[in-house]
Amino acid sequence: MPMPNWIKEWIPKDRLVANKFKLSKRYLRNSKKLQFMVGEKFQGTDNWAWFKYMVISKKYGKYWVRYTEGLYECNCPFFKHRGICSHIFAVAQLTDTWPKIETIFPEKNVL
Ligand SMILES: [Zn+2]
DSSP states (O other): OOOOHHHHHHHHHOHHHHHHHHHHHHHHHOGGGEEEEEEEEOTTSSOEEEEEEEEEETTTEEEEEEEETTEEEEOSHHHHHHSOOHHHHHHHHHHTOOOOHHHHOGGGOOO
């Protein structure tokens, strides 16, 4: 699926997040930096149920990006603060798999 609107709107509003998005494009230009480790698609679909990627940062070494049914996690320090990072942005664009809004903004999980 394409990038959700809430992410499109979020990126230009937050300078740090915009910077991580810009960085993610660098990872995408060098596919060796994004290594698929393991994962499964929902049966009979092209949609990922879960997966794990290794992202290789020149400066900081290896990071692990995990995705499970709408929830992304990364073991980098920026993720701990903001719930997103350049590594997740890179893997999300590569796999066309995006986080659910409530995994990053829990307060948005209201009907
Ligand atoms: Zn990260």
